[in-house]
Amino acid sequence: MSSLKSRSRREDKVETVVHKDHKVITPPATLRKRAMTIGGPGGVDTFDMAALERAEAALVELEKEFSGWMVLEIDHLEEARVKLRETPADDEARQILYRAGHDIRGQGKTFGYPLAAEFADGMCDLIEGAEEIDQTVLDLVDGHVDAIRAVVRNDVRNGGDDIARSLVTSLRTARERIIGVDRFVKINVEH
């Protein structure tokens, strides 16, 4: 009992073990103590499926908004594209277009347009990888933006659409002439 009490006291404190060239610091397990409970149905390696199902249902409810949100994202992208074309040497304009593309890269699939995410991914790699924004790069940026717009305008939700896939390939080839083949190797992060 007394060892339990002393353990509990220790868990409230920051414990620092000093080694010769580094420290190992154990912060109090505050969140676990405050928010974790074990019990109910299932073993200790299962988690609260009801919470997950509630969240998935809420996401489905939110899906009604996604098409409208995608149009707004494209408006931002278009504004940023025009700005970069006007001032190609302006680093801020380059960053704004990058971020607009990066948002679509991250959210396109959630919003139901996986191909838009794929085209945006390529555009971001191009903007990041190009040494300078010259006419060739601007034209290729246009190619990516136009492809994203076409996917949404035509409501192409199938990532395997044949025409779009061939466009993915041709844009990649054009991009690789500028930024190289393996500059941005992606990994699959477990979901």
Place this chain on the structure above:
Amino acid sequence: MIRVDFNKLRFLVIDDNAHMRRILRTLLHSFGSREVYEAEDGAAGLEAYTTYLPDIVITDWAMPIFDGLELTAMIRKPGANSNPYAPIIMLTGHSEKSRVLRARDAGVTEFLCKPISAKSLYQRILNVVVNPRPFVQTKDYFGPDRRRTQSANYLGPERRTAEVVELIEQQPLYHKAREAI
């Protein structure tokens, strides 16, 4: 069954994209959270961090003013605020291996690639609550232990000596600060 009581956790969501903030807020509220604070860039995020002392930070990487990586470095900077230990989940469209390693080396606790799903977010939160990792401080790093598991077959460079010199226990500052909010 392991259950996380989300209503006992305070979240800070930092993302310059309003749509992504709305998705995250929807998911966190559905999990049961009541306290979800939001900021739309790194600077506002840091201010919200010191004001609200969240339990868990969910941040984007690419943001104006300063980005999620710089924000992480500022939160982790020893002595800069009352809680350098809060779990930081980086939610980003970046999936290059070099980026994942940079995020890890900045002190990020969990890395989550977009597109987001309810399950992936839930699992990251569960992990930081249930399996908190110790922190390591070296001359050029302060953050969660980057070795998630102890491997007897580890073949990489040995960057730390194991000899213990001293053991120190102290009361965390942020308990008092948080109680004051």
